[in-house]
Each structure stands twice: as structure tokens, then as C-alpha cells.
Amino acid sequence: MRHLKIRHIVLSASVSIAIVNQTSIAFAKENLFPENLPSIETRPALSEPGSFAIGVTTIELTNKDQMLASNPLSTADRILELEVWYPLIEEPKKKTQAIYNDQTRSGQAFSVKGKAFRDASLSFGERTYPLVIFSHGYTGYRSLFFHLAEHLASHGYVVASIDHSDSTNKDVDFATSPGSGWPSTLLNRSRDQAFALGALFEHALFGPALAPKAALVGYSMGGYGALNTVGGCHRIASAFIEQAGYESDAAQALLNAINQCRAGRDKVDPRWQAMVAMAPWGGTSGAHDLASLENINLPTLFVGGEYDDVSGFENGMLPLYEAIGSKNKAFLIYENARHNIAGHPAPEAANALELDLGHYFEPAWDARQIAYINQHFLLAFLDCYVQKKEQACRYLPEREQALQSKDQTPWPGFADRWGLGLRFLRSDSVSAKKLDSLENE
Secondary structure (H helix, E strand, O other), rough: OOOOOEEEHHHHHHHHHHHHEEOOOOOOOOOOOOOOOOHHHHHOOOHHOOOOEEEEEEEEEEEEEEEEOEEEEEEEEEEEEEEEEEEEEEOOOOOEEEEEEOOOOOOOOOEEEEEEOOOOOOOOOOOEEEEEEOOOOEEEOHHHHHHHHHHHHOOOEEEEEEEOOOOOOOOOOOOOOOOOOHHHHHHHHHHHHHHHHHHHOOOOOOHOOOOOOOEEEEOOHHHHHHHHHHHEOOOOOOOHHHHOOOOOOHHHHHHHHOEEEEEHOOOOOEEEEEEEOOOOOOOOOOOOHHHHHHOOOEEEEEEEOOOOOOOOOHHHHHHHHHHHHOOOOOEEEEEEOOOOOOOOOOOOOOOOOHHHHOOOOOOOOOOOHHHHHHHOOOOHHEEEEHHOOHHHOOOOOOOOOOOOOOOOOOOOOOOOOOOOOEEEEOHHHHHHHHHHHHHOO
16 A cells, blocks of 8 residues: 655645655556547547648757846756657658656656657658647646647648746646746746747758748647737736845846747747637736737637636636737637646546646546547637638637537537537637638738
């Protein structure tokens, strides 16, 4: 029998979390999406894998001479690890199934199986592919979206997911210092996104295979960064910095660096063609200059839960969505859902602690069904606005409610009676009835 020693860590004046102090446990490599799950008829049509086999590899990028959040009056090289998934013309002869190794917030290691082939030789031929960059929340890790990345790669995208240094599960000790990576997260999220875009287009292996069009997908703090990267401005209050205990000069330097627009650049990189913000943080905290969001003119998809208690809905995500200036914007809403509407299902290692399970689990939703719905809508949205595929646009619903009345057909791509608990807000120009607008972009 394994004995657990419980201790309590006070995270704030009003929050106390029970932490299990235990030795590391070796869990088997898990398949979070087993083949014996319900058939494709119960899932949206575009959750079906594409025709490409998938390769995956890990790369390291170095952003030279960046401000240190821990010491804002000095600089150092900022090193980022990225997982990159890519389409393969054919399956490799030597097949090594991808295993994604990471850890929970309490430090429990786990391994999950993917469908990609690890370090498969690139075989792009003469083709080029659009790029999608994923950006995780606070905290997270680059393989949190492996199911979405593999899906998009199977449909012809190169997909890169960033490990944001100082902001990953392995970087932040939630038991003793849960806010240790917060200043770096506020400072670097949008900068990492913009840097990764440029570095990947210059990358010796991937650069030649990339078409000059990209999409950004940010979850939680990744969404906070994405809103800035594609045209918005941050407006972080000084109290966020002062409580971290900086000297006045350092605090002001950090605040000035955080409260910038367009990832600190003169203009939005024209290679960004679309943005997806999944449960974006900052609306309830006043972290964004709402007026600046009018400058975001890229096609934009929000995804969020109506009872999100991290990013907020009525006073959080919804005002951000409404402030976006794009004529082509939409909002996929999970009814009776909170914040965990983006990542992969919980690994076994997360089951012992609410601190860990709370990073994955939704009280009223099956995590795999959320994953399939996200696969469907991300592919439809990106194919519509990045690839300019007219047929894909028709999978974006015209009717707000997924629930059917007796005389209604299901949402496009949903089987009869299998659309429930979802809403889809959209601007008029996104409508499939006005697809001619695509030709003029």
C-alpha cells in the first residue's frame, strides 16, 4: 500500500489547497484516444483524420538578449522548446510512434501515445503548407494540444506548439510558489508567439516547406498573448507588478515592457491570417485595452465555456470578443463548461489530486467529446480563412443553437440529434451566404 502524506499550502488569504506529498510513480504509456471509442457518426464530421501521415520532432529556438522578468534591468537569451508536427507524403519505413512525456502541476510524470511518427524524415516534396502555432496557458506544456496538432497536420498543416519558459508545469512549483512564473508570462507570451513565427519561417528544415500564411491558437494566457500579437494592446495594472516585490525602477521597466501592442512590434506580421483564442484570459482583470482590439482585423474564432471561472464569460471573454474589429469573427460556446475546453483528457497521473485533475477535467462534459468538437471547428475555421476553402466555410453554423427543434436540421457536420450544449455566435460577414467576401481578402 502506498501511504500519502497530506499537507496544506495557502496560496492566498482565502484559498487553501491540499497537496499530496508522494514519491514519483511510473505510469504506463497511455492512449488517451483509444480506437474503441464511439464511431465517427457520433462525432462532428471534420474530426475524422486527414489523408496525411504525421511526423513530429522537437526543436529549440533561441531569442537573443531578451529582458529578464526576474531582473528587468538586465537581459539574457531566452530559450524555447517547440514540438513541431508535419504532414508526410507517406508513412516512414522505420516507424517510431510518438510518445509525449510531461508532468502534472504537482510534478507527477506521465507519458501518452500519439499517432505521429517521431523524427520521421521530412518528405515535403515541392509542396508548401500553412503554419499553425499553439500557445499554452499558465501553466501548461507544448504537448497539451497534441490531439489538435496531430489532427491539423493530418489535414496538411505544419503545427508548432511552444513550451513557454518560466510558465510550464515543470518550471512552476504550485506547492510552494504558484505565482513564480506570472511576471514572465505577462511579459513574454506575445513576444514568444511573434518570435516563433519568424524563427520557424527561417528554420533550415521547416522554413522552405511553409506557405506565407499562418494562424495563431492561444489558450488562456496563450489567448491573452494572441490578442496582443495580432493587433491589441496590454493594459496591465501596476498592482500586478508591485505585489511581486520589485524595486521601483525594475517594476516600471517591466510594466512598460508588458504594456505594449502587437508583441512590441511596429505592425502585425502580415503572415498571420487567422487567430483562435480559446478561453483567453484578461477580460475580468482589465489586462487588455478594449479600444485597441478594434484594430484586430484577422478572422477570429473564440472558444470558451459559459461558466469559465478563470477567464470569465459575461465580464471576461464576451467583452473581448465584442471589441474585436474583425468583420469575420465567431464564438463557439460550450454550455455548462468552465475553463478546461482546450487540452487533452486527463492522464492517469492526474487523478490523485484536484490540483492536477482540475487542469483537465470538466464537471459536465466528456473531455474526448470536447476534443473532437474542437478538431472539427478548428479545421473548419482554418480551412475556411487560411486555406480559403469555400466548402469548409459551410461547416460554420448559421444557427446559434446546436439544439434542434423538430423541423430543424443539425448543424453542418453533426449527426441528427448529436448536437447539444453548444452555441455559435458569428458576425454576418462570416456567413456561408456571403462567401464572396473571401475573394476580396
